[in-house]
Amino acid sequence: MAHNTVVSWTEGMAFDVELDGHHFIVDADEQFGGRNKGPQPKGLLLSSLAGCTGMDVVSLLGKMKVPFDRFKLEIEGKLADDHPKCYTDILIRYIFHGAELDRGKIEKAVGLSVDKYCAVHYMLSKAANLRHEIVLNPD
Amino acid sequence: MAHNTVVSWTEGMAFDVELDGHHFIVDADEQFGGRNKGPQPKGLLLSSLAGCTGMDVVSLLGKMKVPFDRFKLEIEGKLADDHPKCYTDILIRYIFHGAELDRGKIEKAVGLSVDKYCAVHYMLSKAANLRHEIVLNPD
Numbered sequence: 001m002a003h004n005t006v007v008s009w010t011e012g013m014a015f016d017v018e019l020d021g022h023h024f025i026v027d028a029d030e031q032f033g034g035r036n037k038g039p040q041p042k043g044l045l046l047s048s049l050a051g052c053t054g055m056d057v058v059s060l061l062g063k064m065k066v067p068f069d070r071f072k073l074e075i076e077g078k079l080a081d082d083h084p085k086c087y088t089d090i091l092i093r094y095i096f097h098g099a100e101l102d103r104g105k106i107e108k109a110v111g112l113s114v115d116k117y118c119a120v121h122y123m124l125s126k127a128a129n130l131r132h133e134i135v136l137n138p139d
Numbered sequence: 140m141a142h143n144t145v146v147s148w149t150e151g152m153a154f155d156v157e158l159d160g161h162h163f164i165v166d167a168d169e170q171f172g173g174r175n176k177g178p179q180p181k182g183l184l185l186s187s188l189a190g191c192t193g194m195d196v197v198s199l200l201g202k203m204k205v206p207f208d209r210f211k212l213e214i215e216g217k218l219a220d221d222h223p224k225c226y227t228d229i230l231i232r233y234i235f236h237g238a239e240l241d242r243g244k245i246e247k248a249v250g251l252s253v254d255k256y257c258a259v260h261y262m263l264s265k266a267a268n269l270r271h272e273i274v275l276n277p278d
Contacts, residue, residue, distance in 0.1 A: 001218045003182045003226075007189035008211040015193055017186045019178035024163050026190040033198065039158035041190025042259055043142045044183045047156045050146035051165040051180025054154055059172065072147040079140045084258040087142075119223040120181055123266035 014038065045087065045124065046075040052120040056113035057094065057106075066105045068098035077128070090124060092132040101136050110134060153177065184226065184263065185214045191259040195252035196233065196245075205244045207237035216267070229263060231271040240275050249273060 006018045013028035014037050026041045028034025050073040072095050077087035114121050145157045152167035153176050165180045167173025189212040211234050216226035253260050
């Protein structure tokens, strides 16, 4: 099985991204000659990671019958100073809100994703240090 | 320096992605409980790669004064059969159209991106085999 993307230059530093039949724009920041018409491409690595492990966790918590009201992931990627300016450290925060959150089952679901199922986590962990935290009902 | 993304569950398998102040939706395919409201997250790795190296090449060709009419990147990522279903092989095609394309300079620009500047290429090459081709004025 294979995935495909087609990314077409439009003007300046902006490109049209086609993926799974959907389109969006990526662009550079103004200090790098772009016009900020869309997100910068490097950060998509972090969004890819969040979406991939987030879907694992939603699926696993559904099977475990763990209810939650809200769920979001905040990811911070620290960059190296020198070229290629890779992410050296990536912190994933899994943040849940709900009245009946079960920390043990949530930890199990997150663990299964990061240790077994999430291909993006696996790939990025070959190049950067990945850590995660689980936060329940923050203010 | 650091990058941040916030990815918030909306319903089903769909998440709202916030990156650099822009928003888009990621979703799963219908066979995995999604409704295909946006691209799937894993493929964003490929789009990230295309955008990152594409911007390098546009910037370098501008400095080299190499004109082109159109430029797109097609990327194919082959997936492993077993969990975690990573990309094992990634092929990047740099496709240019123009009357005055200079293959030598284009090869130099692409080479500088993949060997030196493109952080996404560097990171993914730790986990998969990456290859590239340059295609000038295809039919």
